[in-house]
Each structure stands twice: as C-alpha cells, then as structure tokens.
Amino acid sequence: MKYTVVLVVASWWLGGSIIAADPATRPNVLLIVCDDLNTHVSTSGYRHIKTPAFDALARGGMRFGRAYCQYPVCGPSRASFLSGLYPESTGVLNNKVDIRQTRPRSRTLPQCFKEQGYWTASVGKIFHSPRHEPGEVAWNQFLRFQNDEMPHVRIAREAFEAKHGPVDKGKTRRLWKKHLETLSTQTRGQQRPGFGRSGLRDEQHKDGKNVRQVVSWLDRKSHGKRPFFVACGIQKPHVPFLAPDSYFRLYPAKELHFSLTPRGFWDQAPRSAMVKRFQGFGFKLGEENDSLRREYTQAYHACISFIDAQIALLLKSLDRNGLRDNTIVVLTSDHGYQLGEHFMWGKVTLFEVCDRVPLVIRVPGLTRPGSSSDGLVELVDLFPTLAELCSVTPPGDLQGRSLVPMLRDSRSPGKKVAYTVVSRGQKLGKAIRSGRWRYALWPDGEELYDLETDPNEYVNLATSGQHEDVLVALRAELERIGKAAVARR
DSSP states (O other), X not given: OHHHHHHHHHHHHXXXXXXOSSGGGOOEEEEEEEESOOSOSGGGTOTTOOOHHHHHHHHHSEEEEEEEOSSSSHHHHHHHHHHTOOHHHHOOOSTTOOHHHHOTTXXXXXXXXXXXXXXXXXXXSSSSSGGGOOGGGTOXXXXXXXXXXXXXXXXXXXXXXXXXXXXXXXXXXHHHHHHHHTTHHHHSTTSSSOEEEOXXXXXXXXXXXHHHHHHHHHHHTTTTTSOEEEEEEEEEESSSEEEOHHHHTTSOGGGOOOOOOOTTGGGSSOGGGOOOGGGGGTOOTTOOOHHHHHHHHHHHHHHHHHHHHHHHHHHHHHHXXXXXXXXXXXXXXXXXXXXXXGGOEESOOOSHHHHEEOEEEEOTTTSOTTEEEEEEEEGGGHHHHHXXXXXXXXXXXXXXXXXXXXXXXXXXXXXXXXXXXXXXXXXXXXXXXXXXXXXXXXXXXXXXXXXXXXXXXXXXXXXXXXXHHHHHHHHHHHXXXXXXXXXXX
C-alpha cells in the first residue's frame, strides 16, 4: 500500500495524467451517488460527524467545498447531471417526468460510456426510479433492492411468519406482499414514524445490499477485459432515517449541534421561498421543538455514518482487486437537505443547506492527494469531466464545464456563478451563488444573503436599500444564465 501511494504522488509531481488517448487503457469509473445528503460530512467542513471513508477518499483526491446541485429534488437533479443539461433544458422539473419523454434523443452519461466500449452497471437509485431507468440503453446490468424494513414492518412480518411461515418464497411471499400493502401508508418517507434504530444488520439494509452487489461485480470481474463504469446509488440518508443500532450510539442526542433560526425570519423572506414539509415532520413554522429536532438529527447522522461504513467496503474492494490506480472515484449527492434550518425540513428550497452538496473526486495520477478547492462548481459539470478523463466523446449539447483544469490545479478558478432552480406551481424560483452572495428571484420577491458575514442566511438584504449595486449585477447575471440554461429540444 505504501508503494502505491508513492506512485500516485510521484505521478502527480511529474505532471502525469490518467487521461487516456488509447481506448484500451482508459480508466474505470466508480460513481457513488447518495440521496438527500447535505454537507453534514467532514469533507464539507462539518466537524460533528464521523465519516472515515469520506476522509480517506478525500486524502487521495480533491474535495470541492462549493459544489451545487441544479434542482433540489431527486428526479430533476439526477436527470440534469446524468444528461449534462440544466433542468430547463431537460424539461424534468418534478419526480413524475422522465427525460426520455421530454428529450427522447438525449444520450445520458452511462449511455455514452456504454456506446463507446465501457461495461456499465447500476445498482440502487441512480436515475430517480425504475420507470426512469433507460434500462439496456444505458446499462449492461442494473438492479434495485427492496426498501429497508421499518421497525413496525418487522414486527408485522414476524407475527405473519409465526402464523404462515417464511415470507421469502412461494405462496407465502405473495400473501405477505398483499398484507404489506395494508402497511404502505406508514412506510412512505415523509410520514412519521420515519426514523429510528432499525434492528437490522448492515448487510440487511438496502444500501448494504447495493454496496455488496458492486463488490461482487468487482470481485468476479464482471466487466471482463473492458473498462467499467459502475454507478452505486446510496439510498440514505433519505427518509425514513433508519440505521443499525450501533450508529446511533455515535451521536448522543444531548451533544448534537445546530443553529437556531431567528423567530422573525419569515417576516423578511418571500413566502415562495418556504415549503410546508415541516408539517409532515411534526413541526410548526416559527417554533423550535428541541427534543424532536434532536431525534431526527441523531437519526440522520446515524444514517450518514452507516453509509460511510458501506462506502468503505467499496474503497477496500478497489484496493483488494488492484483497481485503485486505474479507477476514478466520484462521491456526491443529488442535493442537500434541511434539518430544521429556517424552520424548514426536507428539500425543495434554495438555501445553502439544501443546494450545496458534498463532492470528492479521486483521479489517480492527476489529483494531488488531499487537495481542495472552494471554487464554484455544479453537478452538471460531472458529465463533461468524466468524458474528458476517459476519452469518451460526449454529446455536443452539454451545458456543464469540465473540471479537469481544477483537478489538475486546485488554484484554477471555478465558475463565476452556480445556478439552481426549483418549481413553485407553474413558475420557477431561481438562485445564483457568486463568490460572496446568494441571490434568488421568486414569483413574489427576492432574496440576497451575504455568505461571508451571514453563512446561515438569516438576514435577507434584498429590501435593505443598501445593496442596489449588488442586486443590479446579480439580476443581470441571473437573467443571462437563465437564458443560457434553456436549450432547444
């Protein structure tokens, strides 16, 4: 292992690169996409979390401190970065629409890799749902496992099995599935009880199964002699916040840290900026519920440490199979998540905690180990980046920008602004981040936050009358990028 590290460092200092001109020597790609993971990870500067696998990956690659999704909802975000297009161009602005409906001729990231000689495989949630998966168009192999078992479902199953026998096959399985439908209203993610100790082992959880499937592919060399593009969809920390018991012990509820929103905050912000998902979590607008917030936060953090332990298995598998030095690893999330900030819960907002995502990229021979960048980047940049690194010819309509210059040199500047949108009925709320400011335009008003002096975004400066020059410049920039984000279908 020490010898391998020396080779990686030496390659970087000698100006070497993994970018392959010869298709036979193209690198592999392991894309790890978490679901609803905000920046409560150590690689994003959050000190109150235990994520050793994230840390290990960052020590060998580059951490991007200011990476943003293009839409804070699963389906639109994934359609965007898997196509390399902004949401207005994909036409996917909710979880019900499929990019194959809106842009039937689009060539997605895995599709391009498959067409150009890669063995592609997907497990877990990569596109939003099974109905959105392009199936054999994009993947040589793809599968999904059943949802994690909630505690009340486990109790019901055990009672059912005591009466009818095991539910794993035959007639009994069919009877159990029919019975399970009667519990479905309690298993939907936004309904309580949606958090707690699962009583399951790591490998019994869906994410445990997802990761072990990827490990099996790598151990069995399912890709043969071809380079591989493997996407591992990590379901957590998406609700329900369920994790094995041991991970809860890492985060005593009384020791958790979070900021308190000023009581009058929503008197100064547009109503369109607010969503009412907090009601499904048992909260009231403008009122803190310390004990309940601690319970949810504890469960969310337990889920993060649980998935971190699963990601560790992926990294170990690369090492065990001699794949570390020719495999690009990308670890990110589709969007962030509100945990009571601004009295909001869930997603679908334009606040930093909802739109900024973890992003770590390790490119052997190119990224300087342990490097970091706080330049502005977007998830839509992943497609052109991976295409360039792997000598894959991308579609000509990509709207992202390759991150290769930044991967080569962390001092290379990022984008001027990062762009995110979210629907409010038939209209869009739109936000841009510059180096210092976050500006949002809503159907019923504006927001302006100074991220240097007010990183929690508690003071809306849009109506202060003291920043008109800033507002004029950001309005113009938002209009410019908004027009550029719309492509002909």
